[in-house]
Amino acid sequence: MTKTRSDEEKLLQAVAFLNAKVLGLILGILLGLVIFIATNWLLIKGPQVSESGRQIVGPHLQLLSQFFIGYKVSFSGSIIGFLYGFAIGTISGSLIGWLYNRIVNIRHRL
Amino acid sequence: MESESASLNNNKHKKVVIIGAGPAGLTAAYELSKEGLRSVVLEKDSVVGGISRTVNYKGYRFDIGGHRFFTKVRVVEDMWEEIMGDDFLERKRLSRIYYKNTFFYYPFRLPNALWGLGIGNSIMIVLSYIKSQLFPFKPEDTFDKWVSNRFGKRLYGLFFKTYTEKVWGIPCEEISAEWAAQRIKGLSLLEALKNALIQERPSNKDRVVKTLIDSFHYPRLGPGMMWEKVSDTVTSENSEVILNADVEIIYTGSGKVDKIDVLVEGKIQEIEGSEFISSMPIRELIQKLEPKPPKEVSHAADMLKYRDFLTVSLIINKKDVFPDNWIYIHDPRVKMGRIQNFKNWSPDMVPDQEKTCLGLEYFCFEGDGLWTMSDRDLINLARKELEIMGLVDAREIEDGSVVRMPKAYPVYDSTYLDAVNIIRDFLSQFRNLQLVGRNGMHKYNNQDHSMLTAMLAVKNILGGNYDLWKVNADQEYHEEVLGDKSIEPKDYKELSKTQPLVPVAVAQGEGGVEQTIISVFAGIDKLALALSVGAVSGGAIFIATILLILKGGSVVGPNLLLLNQYFIGYSVSIEGAFIGLGYSFLWGFIFGWLFAYLRNLLTGFYVYRVKKSAELSSFRDFIDYI
Ligand SMILES: Cc1cc2nc3c(=O)[nH]c(=O)nc-3n(C[C@H](O)[C@H](O)[C@H](O)COP(=O)(O)OP(=O)(O)OC[C@H]3O[C@@H](n4cnc5c(N)ncnc54)[C@H](O)[C@@H]3O)c2cc1C
Numbered sequence: 081m082t083k084t085r086s087d088e089e090k091l092l093q094a095v096a097f098l099n100a101k102v103l104g105l106i107l108g109i110l111l112g113l114v115i116f117i118a119t120n121w122l123l124i125k126g127p128q129v130s131e132s133g134r135q136i137v138g139p140h141l142q143l144l145s146q147f148f149i150g151y152k153v154s155f156s157g158s159i160i161g162f163l164y165g166f167a168i169g170t171i172s173g174s175l176i177g178w179l180y181n182r183i184v185n186i187r188h189r190l
Numbered sequence: 191m192e193s194e195s196a197s198l199n200n201n202k203h204k205k206v207v208i209i210g211a212g213p214a215g216l217t218a219a220y221e222l223s224k225e226g227l228r229s230v231v232l233e234k235d236s237v238v239g240g241i242s243r244t245v246n247y248k249g250y251r252f253d254i255g256g257h258r259f260f261t262k263v264r265v266v267e268d269m270w271e272e273i274m275g276d277d278f279l280e281r282k283r284l285s286r287i288y289y290k291n292t293f294f295y296y297p298f299r300l301p302n303a304l305w306g307l308g309i310g311n312s313i314m315i316v317l318s319y320i321k322s323q324l325f326p327f328k329p330e331d332t333f334d335k336w337v338s339n340r341f342g343k344r345l346y347g348l349f350f351k352t353y354t355e356k357v358w359g360i361p362c363e364e365i366s367a368e369w370a371a372q373r374i375k376g377l378s379l380l381e382a383l384k385n386a387l388i389q390e391r392p393s394n395k396d397r398v399v400k401t402l403i404d405s406f407h408y409p410r411l412g413p414g415m416m417w418e419k420v421s422d423t424v425t426s427e428n429s430e431v432i433l434n435a436d437v438e439i440i441y442t443g444s445g446k447v448d449k450i451d452v453l454v455e456g457k458i459q460e461i462e463g464s465e466f467i468s469s470m471p472i473r474e475l476i477q478k479l480e481p482k483p484p485k486e487v488s489h490a491a492d493m494l495k496y497r498d499f500l501t502v503s504l505i506i507n508k509k510d511v512f513p514d515n516w517i518y519i520h521d522p523r524v525k526m527g528r529i530q531n532f533k534n535w536s537p538d539m540v541p542d543q544e545k546t547c548l549g550l551e552y553f554c555f556e557g558d559g560l561w562t563m564s565d566r567d568l569i570n571l572a573r574k575e576l577e578i579m580g581l582v583d584a585r586e587i588e589d590g591s592v593v594r595m596p597k598a599y600p601v602y603d604s605t606y607l608d609a610v611n612i613i614r615d616f617l618s619q620f621r622n623l624q625l626v627g628r629n630g631m632h633k634y635n636n637q638d639h640s641m642l643t644a645m646l647a648v649k650n651i652l653g654g655n656y657d658l659w660k661v662n663a664d665q666e667y668h669e670e671v672l673g674d675k676s677i678e679p680k681d682y683k684e685l686s687k688t689q690p691l692v693p694v695a696v697a698q699g700e701g702g703v704e705q706t707i708i709s710v711f712a713g714i715d716k717l718a719l720a721l722s723v724g725a726v727s728g729g730a731i732f733i734a735t736i737l738l739i740l741k742g743g744s745v746v747g748p749n750l751l752l753l754n755q756y757f758i759g760y761s762v763s764i765e766g767a768f769i770g771l772g773y774s775f776l777w778g779f780i781f782g783w784l785f786a787y788l789r790n791l792l793t794g795f796y797v798y799r800v801k802k803s804a805e806l807s808s809f810r811d812f813i814d815y816i
Contacts, residue, residue: 091711183715
């Protein structure tokens with residue numbers, strides 16, 4: 081005899097799936113915005129004097145250019161940084177979502 | 191087409207005998223007459239309406255307990271409106287609890303309750319509530335524990351204990367918790383979540399949600415007016431309602447009921463029929479069968495118990511006594527359980543607007559001290575109790591009368607269900623006999639359910655295949671219905687799910703919403719999220735390290751190397767890439783797991799709160815159903 085499951089049972093047994101595309105998009109936008117805002121924040125703060133006495137803007141954030149070719153701490157750099165951040169966030173988010181769904185599928189044999 | 195008209199012709203030859211002219215019996219007769227079928231209704235009393243009758247004493251009308259008309263079953267509502275037309279009044283409800291000389295609105299209103307209880311008492315109530323949440327009674331097997339666990343022991347003692355014990359005549363410690371739990375049995379968690387999510391959206395503001403608690407319908411001259419009208423309608427359509435007709439013997443032959451002997455005005459009459467519907471108490475029905483049923487069945491019938499009820503109606507020479515429709519009397523100093531003010535149900539219940547007719551309700555057992563008291567003593571008791579409570583000055587009481595109603599409540603004790611099942615099993619062999627109604631099925635039903643069983647019984651006579659025992663007696667009435675009449679009330683859909691045929695179309699589109707709610711509140715798989723976040727972050731560090739190695743230079747990746755302050759052993763090298771992957775996987779794993787855990791915990795807490803508050807709100811009018 082099949083027994084109809086109660087609401088509670090249905091809820092308790094339900095496992096959430098992630099929408100990989102949406103998760104990717106969200107992480108992409110967030111990471112892109114973080115880089116964009118961080119870059120422009122340094123620009124607004126203005127240059128600081130280095131040990132050698134030179135005026136430089138955001139020496140540490142500048143290190144991102146090691147991965148993001150073409151990135152620098154400038155307004156146009158902030159847009160390039162946004163695009164890189166967006167791309168990496170989107171890929172990571174989608175990957176997390178995709179992997180999560182695969183694992184859930186395996187674990188719950190759907 | 192031909193077979194349809196043939197079955198119609200077959201039906202026309204049927205003669206249906208109905209026992210009892212209460213709501214169930216008369217509804218059956220009414221539905222049959224609509225189908226052009228003749229019926230004979232046998233009623234042992236001199237009036238129709240059964241427990242839902244209205245008594246007329248010198249022009250003052252009163253019910254056997256005030257009868258609200260409210261239902262979620264559309265076909266019943268339609269019949270009520272069809273019969274009563276403009277005489278079906280919509281009334282606002284006002285009722286209070288009387289406790290220690292104080293009135294509390296019921297359902298409770300917080301400021302009024304706190305004010306009435308006083309600061310000290312309110313603090314104690316809150317403390318006892320907190321205690322009940324932290325240290326609930328286990329096991330939760332009796333009524334007192336069940337209610338205390340939800341409201342605190344103190345609130346239970348103030349507002350549930352005395353009244354429940356007055357109504358049922360047994361200590362709350364001996365009442366099963368199941369009885370109270372019935373109230374929330376039909377509660378849908380998904381429905382509650384949906385309401386919680388959709389409630390505050392401004393787009394829904396224009397949907398008028400009216401609660402069945404705050405208002406009800408009432409015939410202008412009481413429920414008796416409804417049943418007198420139904421009786422008049424069926425008799426004008428070739429059916430008969432025979433009053434003072436006490437069913438004495440029910441003759442059964444092979445597989446069916448053959449005929450009935452009825453005592454009318456001292457003479458036995460033989461009534462034959464092709465179909466039989468009974469709304470008389472099951473216990474009596476079994477006792478009146480001929481040949482006698484097996485011992486086991488008779489014994490089961492004897493196990494069915496009832497709680498009885500009497501009303502003392504008093505005519506008061508005062509225009510306004512109190513504004514309520516009724517007052518619950520929780521005060522242990524007096525025996526009465528409830529007072530009705532029938533003028534507030536409908537002004538036409540009294541012939542003189544300068545006067546008031548109160549109905550004082552006493553719950554008792556047939557043959558006990560209250561039941562056997564003379565009418566005069568009962569009126570004196572009622573007078574005295576009104577004075578104790580300070581509600582009426584005894585000198586204003588002009589007159590009074592008493593009505594005793596045996597078997598007002600079928601008792602749900604520990605043996606009743608087995609007994610009913612044995613009887614059902616036995617009676618199922620008689621294919622032309624159907625049991626309907628409240629005592630007819632030993633179900634604690636209101637009018638609407640009694641009527642619905644009768645409607646389905648008629649459909650069965652016409653060829654349907656409904657299981658009357660599946661009509662849900664535990665349905666909650668207090669739930670909200672949408673003002674929009676085109677929407678089928680929720681519980682009728684629930685009801686229809688249990689039936690082989692669906693009398694009224696079911697609204698569509700619920701499944702999608704249900705599915706969405708489940709997916710919104712479904713738990714995140716902690717391990718899956720941990721693994722996937724771990725893998726992606728591990729992969730990111732691995733790729734970043736490899737990229738820097740590929741880029742090369744005199745010093746490879748001096749800045750990424752700083753990671754080794756956290757990832758001990760990490761370096762920008764092939765080996766380091768794997769070490770970084772390991773560390774990063776671990777941290778990603780922990781982060782992902784924690785995220786899922788916290789999200790599930792908070793969602794679970796939200797769902798728990800919604801469920802609790804839905805439970806509490808379904809308990810809002812619990813006392814109405816005691
Ligand atoms: C105090 C109180 C308050 C209530 N309040 C409400 C309310 O607010 N709203 C609501 O909807 N419902 C209310 N009810 C419930 C309502 O009264 C019943 O659900 C309804 O009357 C049941 O109808 P029925 O036809 O099944 O049974 P009954 O009303 O009991 O009718 C059965 C009939 O069968 C007759 N009978 C019995 N034995 C024989 C026999 N041997 N021969 C011939 N006839 C016989 C009886 O005389 C009676 O007329 C209340 C009940 C009580 C006790």
